[in-house]
Amino acid sequence: MHNRIDKLFKTKASNIVSIYTTAGFPKLNDTLSVIKALDKAEVDLIEVGIPFSDPLADGETIQKSSTIALENGMTLKLLFEQLKNLREISEKPVILMGYLNSVLQYGIEEFYKQCNVCGIDGIILPDLPLGEFEKSHKQFTDKYNIHAVFLISPLTDKKRIVQIDKLSKGFVYLVSSNSTTGKTQDPMKATEQSIKEITKLKLKNKILIGFGINNAKTFNQACSLANGAIIGSEYIRRISNSTNIEKTTIEFIKEIKTGIYDHSIK
Amino acid sequence: MKKKLNNHIDKDGYYGNYGGSYIPEILYNNVNELNKKYNSIIAGKAFRKEFESLLKNYVGRPTPLYFAANLSEQFKAQIFLKREDLNHTGSHKINNAIGQVLLAKHLGKKRIIAETGAGQHGVATATVCALMGLECFVYMGKKDVERQAPNVSRMKMLGATVIPVLSGSQTLKDATNEAIRDWMNNTENTYYLIGSVVGPHPYPDLVTKFQSVISAEIQQQLKSITGEPSPDYVIACVGGGSNAAGAFYHFIDSDKTKLIGVEAAGKGIDTGYTAATLNIGTPGIIHGSKTFLIQNNDGQITEPHSISAGLDYPGIGPLHSFLHETKKASYLSATDEEALIAGMNLTKKEGIIPALESAHALAALEKIKFKSNDVVVVNLSGRGDKDLDTFINYLNKKENA
Numbered sequence: 001m002h003n004r005i006d007k008l009f010k011t012k013a014s015n016i017v018s019i020y021t022t023a024g025f026p027k028l029n030d031t032l033s034v035i036k037a038l039d040k041a042e043v044d045l046i047e048v049g050i051p052f053s054d055p056l057a058d059g060e061t062i063q064k065s066s067t068i069a070l071e072n073g074m075t076l077k078l079l080f081e082q083l084k085n086l087r088e089i090s091e092k093p094v095i096l097m098g099y100l101n102s103v104l105q106y107g108i109e110e111f112y113k114q115c116n117v118c119g120i121d122g123i124i125l126p127d128l129p130l131g132e133f134e135k136s137h138k139q140f141t142d143k144y145n146i147h148a149v150f151l152i153s154p155l156t157d158k159k160r161i162v163q164i165d166k167l168s169k170g171f172v173y174l175v176s177s178n179s180t181t182g183k184t185q186d187p188m189k190a191t192e193q194s195i196k197e198i199t200k201l202k203l204k205n206k207i208l209i210g211f212g213i214n215n216a217k218t219f220n221q222a223c224s225l226a227n228g229a230i231i232g233s234e235y236i237r238r239i240s241n242s243t244n245i246e247k248t249t250i251e252f253i254k255e256i257k258t259g260i261y262d263h264s265i266k
Numbered sequence: 267m268k269k270k271l272n273n274h275i276d277k278d279g280y281y282g283n284y285g286g287s288y289i290p291e292i293l294y295n296n297v298n299e300l301n302k303k304y305n306s307i308i309a310g311k312a313f314r315k316e317f318e319s320l321l322k323n324y325v326g327r328p329t330p331l332y333f334a335a336n337l338s339e340q341f342k343a344q345i346f347l348k349r350e351d352l353n354h355t356g357s358h359k360i361n362n363a364i365g366q367v368l369l370a371k372h373l374g375k376k377r378i379i380a381e382t383g384a385g386q387h388g389v390a391t392a393t394v395c396a397l398m399g400l401e402c403f404v405y406m407g408k409k410d411v412e413r414q415a416p417n418v419s420r421m422k423m424l425g426a427t428v429i430p431v432l433s434g435s436q437t438l439k440d441a442t443n444e445a446i447r448d449w450m451n452n453t454e455n456t457y458y459l460i461g462s463v464v465g466p467h468p469y470p471d472l473v474t475k476f477q478s479v480i481s482a483e484i485q486q487q488l489k490s491i492t493g494e495p496s497p498d499y500v501i502a503c504v505g506g507g508s509n510a511a512g513a514f515y516h517f518i519d520s521d522k523t524k525l526i527g528v529e530a531a532g533k534g535i536d537t538g539y540t541a542a543t544l545n546i547g548t549p550g551i552i553h554g555s556k557t558f559l560i561q562n563n564d565g566q567i568t569e570p571h572s573i574s575a576g577l578d579y580p581g582i583g584p585l586h587s588f589l590h591e592t593k594k595a596s597y598l599s600a601t602d603e604e605a606l607i608a609g610m611n612l613t614k615k616e617g618i619i620p621a622l623e624s625a626h627a628l629a630a631l632e633k634i635k636f637k638s639n640d641v642v643v644v645n646l647s648g649r650g651d652k653d654l655d656t657f658i659n660y661l662n663k664k665e666n667a
């Protein structure tokens with residue numbers, strides 16, 4: 001079955017730019033305009049966060065964006081309505097990222113079915129245990145052609161990495177350091193060590209590095225170690241008080257890709 | 267014949283449909299290490315010896331099982347109070363804090379973090395850390411920092427750092443989120459000392475085991491007072507559910523003993539200002555555990571309300587979700603006002619000022635029809651010093667009305 005994440009990696013396997021954004025942020029109806037801007041800025045992958053009241057794995061910036069999105073009136077039901085037109089505006093692979101409780105309350109099968117209807121390619125649920133995925137989710141991710149992406153951390157042992165790689169589809173998400181999102185104390189140090197170990201394991205999946213990637217320098221470091229990187233908090237910060245999301249987005253992605261802030265873009 | 271105790275938990279940490287471990291990968295190693303080692307550590311001879319000695323000589327256990335004659339006359343039953351309020355630091359929380367600090371030491375962790383609502387768990391943790399010379403950080407919702415000021419001062423005096431939490435509803439739920447985030451950022455040196463029977467497996471089981479000293483003592487004490495180890499009722503308030511789990515533990519499979527948990531109804535269970543999780547909640551995931559919680563249709567966890575900071579929590583330990591579903595225990599609720607009245611009543615009748623949390627358990631005495639020879643044990647989980655302001659405000663308001 002056709003999946004945009006696989007298609008992406010068939011044509012490009014390095015310097016992958018993946019951007020995280022929170023649905024319904026900064027304004028309720030910005031979800032699609034942000035995706036459109038990211039498409040225009042030529043990112044490779046888009047992750048859309050389902051806002052949750054208690055985002056355990058997130059640092060302050062993404063927490064705050066979640067709170068604002070919820071105050072704006074965002075719900076998972078509304079998100080699926082907004083995403084009905086997703087494939088009219090972008091052909092980029094899009095992943096939904098959120099917490100398990102949202103999926104449980106929506107209904108597990110119905111969630112994956114709606115993902116499929118909207119053209120969503122993958123999901124990341126950091127608090128979904130592997131065993132529970134196999135027992136209650138896998139039959140639906142298979143049925144509706146949704147790639148489940150799992151996280152590994154620098155502390156994940158080899159046996160478990162192999163297990164996570166086996167269950168993941170598309171890529172595995174390597175957390176740069178043991179932390180919540182948005183903490184930036186030298187994120188690449190621990191990663192370098194773990195990548196060495198991981199490479200030896202010859203995983204079937206591509207690897208993207210996330211958490212703490214916030215500028216061209218850390219992005220380049222991540223790209224030199226893996227297939228690409230995921231940027232969340234820093235992007236949220238940039239668009240949170242932007243008056244022109246498209247312009248801000250294009251400038252930011254350019255800055256990340258080249259390391260040079262280009263003042264010529266108006 | 268002595269029956270073997272069944273703790274009702276399976277190898278994956280589920281009590282029936284509830285429990286488990288729903289945590290980000292970053293915490294997997296820490297939780298897994300704890301899970302692999304806790305049973306053998308806490309069953310070890312050296313551990314047991316140190317734990318029991320501290321409970322006896324430092325905490326002052328066993329706590330009395332006091333026959334409350336005046337309450338008994340009022341409610342026409344044989345009412346006993348399990349005096350957890352007489353523990354060092356003033357509540358049952360110290361039983362668990364000692365157990366887990368010893369466990370942390372066995373695991374080689376030097377930095378202790380905790381969440382707290384009423385501040386009782388924070389004080390207990392800060393106390394044991396002072397005793398053992400460990401660094402201690404306590405997360406506490408800003409709202410609770412304000413309404414439980416005496417406990418904040420105690421923690422600081424004991425050398426702990428109290429970190430006010432500004433996110434969400436600024437109460438226990440958010441303090442727990444922040445403590446978990448701290449743990450994610452400090453996995454290697456830090457032990458997370460959870461204060462109730464909540465969180466990912468093995469915490470609910472671990473905390474239940476440390477608190478089960480309460481029901482073990484009740485059995486022994488009742489036997490020597492009445493000749494019969496099992497009461498007709500055990501009544502306890504339920505926030506996360508640790509004092510209730512401890513008071514219920516040895517009676518869970520008793521056909522005789524009715525187990526009654528009392529949740530905080532706040533302004534009333536239908537008002538939207540409540541913390542009565544089992545009464546109005548639905549199953550979901552909170553703080554790494556599958557259990558009942560108060561949430562909306564979209565799965566967003568709702569801000570709870572209770573006058574009592576220790577019960578102001580939108581979730582509940584998975585053991586209680588299981589006991590509720592299998593009808594092995596019943597869960598009533600008491601409003602803010604009912605708790606205040608019951609607290610005042612105990613003060614006047616028995617000369618004991620209870621914690622507002624425990625006052626919820628006392629309020630249930632009004633709601634149950636007892637037979638005159640029923641033996642009823644109320645777990646008096648804590649003392650009321652921390653709640654004096656709230657009680658006094660209530661009395662002043664009543665006088666002015």
Ligand SMILES: Cc1ncc(COP(=O)(O)O)c(C=O)c1O
Binds near residue numbers: 359504505509
């Ligand atoms: C005196 C007292 N009782 C009860 C509780 C509620 O906790 P749990 O339900 O875990 O016993 C608290 C919590 O702070 C407390 O301080």
